Amino acid sequence: MPNALFARLEQKHRTIAYPDQEPTLPDRFRGLPVIDASKCGEGCRDCAAACPTDAIAIDRERVRLDLGRCLFCDDCRSACPEGAITYSQDYRLSVRTREDLMMEGETLKLAAALDEKSRRLFGRSLKLRQVSAGGCNACEADLNVLGTIVFDLGRFGIQFVASPRHADGLVVTGAITENMRSALLTAYEAVPAPKIVIAVGACAISGGPYAGNPEIHDGIGSLLPVDLYIPGCPPHPMTILDGLLRLLGRLENREKTI
Amino acid sequence: MNGYENFVPMRLGRAIDRDSLKDASIDDFREAIVDSVEAGYRVAALFAAPAAGEAGVDLYAVLADASRSLLHVGKTRIEDGAYPSMTPEIPCVHLFEREIAEQYAIRPDGHPWFKPVRFHASYAPGRDAWGRDPDEKPIAGDIDFFRVEGDEIHEVAVGPIHAGVIEPGHFRFQCHGENVFHLEISLGYQHRGIERSLIGGPTKRTIHAIEAAAGDTTIGHATAYCQAVEALGGSRVPGRAEVLRGIALELERLANHVGDLGALAGDVGFLPTASFCGRLRGDFLNLTALLCGSRFGRGLVRPGGVAFDFDQERIASFKQRLASAFTDVTTAVELLWNSSSVQARFEETGVLTKENCLALGIVGPAARASGVDIDARVDFPSGVFRFTQIPISTAKTGDVFARAFVRWLEIQRSMKFIQEQLNALPEGSIRTAAAPPRPNRLALAIVEAWRGMICHVALTDQEGKFARYKMIDPSFYNWIGLAIAMREGAISDFPLCNKSFNLSYCGHDL
Known part of the structure; x- marks a missing residue:
């Protein structure tokens, strides 16, 4: 017992000050991609050709990036001869609709909060059931990490629960394998209405690096109505936390300071 | 050993011409495998591939002779869709034979536990090893489970969806x-059809599919893939890149081992270590991100080398953060060994004997915890491990305690390795242009990832494209170990035993 107390002292207080302070991210962190189309060479399609998931489409001079397919890898950036592609440190990536993930130069339309009634229900207590349906355990790991003392998800009233019957919604990861489709749908049915669905990671949104394989459904698609899309491969824990808080309207009055 | 003359000895890093592999008769092939396992070799891989340009399917075996760091590859042609199973003689091939049946509809006659593995349609159109309708997709979990009969017997079914934030699988007690x-x-x-989709590659997507095959083993699988492709193309990797790959592999081990010790503490209700290690696992992931921007090492290991380098400033910050994390891990983990309530739950729980480990071909910390002296970093060294040795960490009791304690020994040794490597980082480039795979070659890669041995086998066709790419996650060898360790145990100990193995569902399912 004294050992445990001594260890507790040594381990210090480790919960980050977010959202009062911005998180510290590594300098090589690949956040929101920035494409400066004005630098593009005429007829150059090198980035689109290099993209492993065909997330980049070039139509005449316009470059369109589908963040839902993006693996946030380095292939486009290193293929670009003009240095037109960079990754910003911006970890805020969550949106409310699939279309909002289609970026064309302009800034991302970040997720708006749920409607007033849903916020009254979920705003201060949101219980989520996680279902991995072909996830590689990276998205799952970075969801799990939100429960550690670093992020302390519980302080926002958000918690992962064991039974879908105790949950207000599902957090879905993975490309939705055919072998998990029916279990996923059963879990969704078991969640009492009103309920929300959150798609985490490129696989759940688009099939990610496995898009097109007949063994999967290329993400949730129209299988379930999705309320929040959190892109990334996997998304950083801060990206996920930001998305959850944004959905609950917990960041609204802070936008000016952040 | 009989039937052995058609097996070709190989070392890692060098591809062989596929034509140098002569077909053994199925009898000779079987005999060579059975005899070699009885002589102490391991079956690193046993898989099927379509015969080049002809009817029939080839079976390939990779036998690992750890005592001489030598691998032996052999093949045989199966023309009539069946062969006598080897599992009754050498149980370690049980899952390989089921996988071959599911993928290429080759039936191992006499297999004592003949059930599907991943529940997908076979790669051979119109054929099914179980005689099911080949046009209908099999339903996951649709098998006759083994049942114990009796008035006082009850059956517990768990999954596919489990209670935690964890991957799906079904357990029947x-x-x-x-x-x-x-x-x-x-x-x-979790079956995503990865192996099938790799045929015809490499494409721009291949490395990404490999990196996410088992996301917590990104570095392990990416390293194995790159070594296979480099061997196929005859490329050399700069020394600095080899060291950086080694550091990343050990960081991956540190993050997962520390996380596992925390989770084991959590499963016995010992919250201090659970809480500390949960945070510390992230510290190691963040060190990987310091190097390459991704906590899981996505984008770091690439054919020809690595994509990110250390500068002096980064090394200094890395060293300081690593040392500080290690100090905290030490206090957190020592609490475990000093708490009798924890030890009472860890000791004698989920025992896997050394005999069973050897018979079933268990790998990694799970095998070492039962006193089996194997570690691919020593037995089949590649990359930086050819020049530096990490001692093999073993324990004897084969219980949850041993699996936890081996992790702690490995944490200390990985720490020491990283610190030494950072002090002696070779100068020079980090990447060379990798040559494309040569046609008609076979290459092997073996990597000791944190869960144990990864084995990849790549076969190219006449155009230098993958005719077959076989990848084996350590979990594929080890799931049976968990099942056997649970026998005569308490069902309430299952979460603890499960965590002590911490196997990958997606790495198994691919």
Whole structure:
């Protein structure tokens, strides 16, 4: 017992000050991609050709990036001869609709909060059931990490629960394998209405690096109505936390300071 | 050994011409494998591939002779869709034979536990090893589970969806009260069709599909893939890149081992270590991100080398953060060994004997915890491990305690390795242009990832494209170990035993 107390002292207080302070991210962190189309060479399609998931489409001079397919890898950036592609440190990536993930130069339309009634229900207590349906355990790991003392998800009233019957919604990861489709749908049915669905990671949104394989459904698609899309491969824990808080309207009055 | 003359000896890093592999007769092929396992070799891989340009399917075996760091590859042609199973003689091939049946509809006659592995349609159109309708997709979990009969027997079914934030799989227990007579594990829910999709590659997507095959083993699988492709193309990797790959591999081990010790503490209700290690696992992931921007090492290991380098400033910050994390890990983990309530739960729980480990071909910390002296970093060294040795960490008791303690020994040795390597980082470039794979070659890669041995086998066709790419995650060898360790245990100990193995569902299901 004294050992445990001594260890507790040594381990210090480790919960980050977010959202009062911005998180510290590594300098090589690949956040929101920035494409400066004005630098593009005429007829150059090198980035689109290099993209492993065909997330980049070039139509005449316009470059369109589908963040839902993006693996946030380095292939486009290193293929670009003009240095037109960079990754910003911006970890805020969550949106409310699939279309909002289609970026064309302009800034991302970040997720708006749920409607007033849903916020009254979920705003201060949101219980989520996680279902991995072909996830590689990276998205799952970075969801799990939100429960550690670093992020302390519980302080926002958000918690992962064991039974879908105790949950207000599902957090879905993975490309939705055919072998998990029916279990996923059963879990969704078991969640009492009103309920929300959150798609985490490129696989759940688009099939990610496995898009097109007949063994999967290329993400949730129209299988379930999705309320929040959190892109990334996997998304950083801060990206996920930001998305959850944004959905609950917990960041609204802070936008000016952040 | 009989039938052995058609096997070709190989070392890692060098591809062989596929034409140098002569077909053994099925009898010779079987005999060579069975004899070599009885002589102490391991079956690193046993898989099927379509015969080049002809009817029939080839079976390939990779036998690993750790005592001489030598691998032996052999093949045989199966023309009539069946062969006599080897599992009754050498149980370690049980899952390989089921996988071959599921993928290429080749039936191992006499297999004692003949059930599907991942529940997908076979790669051979119109054929199915179980005589099911080949046009209908098999339903996951649709098998006859082994049942114990009796008035006082009850059956517990768990999954595919489990209670935590964890991947899906199905567990079926046959119990008498708390006592588990038998546990059957049926997986396949995570099957994304990875191996099938790799045929015809490499494409721009291949490395990404490999990196996310088992996301917590990104570095392990990416390293194995790159070594296979480099061997196929005859490329050399700069020394600095080899060291950086080694550091990343050990960081991956540190993050996962520390996380596992925390989770084991959590499963016995010992919250201090659970809480500390949960945070510390992230510290190691963040060190990987310091190097390459991704906590899981996505984008770091690439054919020809690595994509990110250390500068002096980064090394200084890395060293300081690593040392500080290690100090905290030490206090957190020592609490475990000093708490009798924890030890009472860890000791004698989920025992896997050395004999069973050897018979079933268990790898990694799970095998070492039962006193099996194997570690691919020593037995089949590649990359930086050819020049530096990490001692093999073993324990004797084969219980949860041993699996936890081996992790702690490995944490200390990985720490020391990284610190030494950072002090002696070779100068020079980090990447060379990798040559494309040469046609008609076979290459092997073996990497000791944090869960144990990864084995990749790449076969190219006449155009230098993958005719077959076989990848084996350590979990594929080890799931049976968990099932056997549960026998005569208490069902309430299952979460603890499960965590002590911490196997990958997606790595198994691919």
